[in-house]
Amino acid sequence: xxxxxTVPDPEALEDIFDFDDPDDCEMLKELYEHFLVEGILQLRxxxxxxxxxxxDEVDEIAHSLKxxxxxxxxxxxxxxxxxxxxxxxxxxxxxTREVVxxxxxxxxxxxxxxxxFMQRL
Numbered sequence: 001x002x003x004x005x006t007v008p009d010p011e012a013l014e015d016i017f018d019f020d021d022p023d024d025c026e027m028l029k030e031l032y033e034h035f036l037v038e039g040i041l042q043l044r045x046x047x048x049x050x051x052x053x054x055x056d057e058v059d060e061i062a063h064s065l066k067x068x069x070x071x072x073x074x075x076x077x078x079x080x081x082x083x084x085x086x087x088x089x090x091x092x093x094x095x096t097r098e099v100v101x102x103x104x105x106x107x108x109x110x111x112x113x114x115x116x117f118m119q120r121l
Contacts, residue, residue: 006077006109006112007113007114008073008113008117009074035072036114039068039069042065042068043104043107044104044107046084046103047104055089055093056088058088058096059088062081062085062088065077066081066085080103081103084103
């Protein structure tokens with residue numbers, strides 16, 4: 001597992017959350033719990049829309065995920081979403097498909113990485 005890609009990067013979160021403050025840790029846990037439901041659903045929807053060739057939907061979902069990943073300390077995954085957006089907007093179906101596959105292949109590791117990180121809060 002890679003920090004920022006499948007495991008939250010604590011340094012990216014330090015500007016927003018105080019890991020010594022129980023309230024901040026609780027808020028972060030709630031954010032992760034929400035992400036583990038909604039974010040994972042969005043990742044699956046991203047793959048489904050890509051398989052249907054719906055680049056407009058792929059762009060929209062990737063944009064949403066880009067922000068979500070950034071908010072939970074997964075900056076490298078956020079950057080991948082940006083790449084998906086660029087490819088989708090350019091109409092590059094095969095290039096977009098490949099990047100979506102790469103991101104989707106990380107879903108299980110991402111879920112495990114977030115759960116592991118949450119246990120340390």
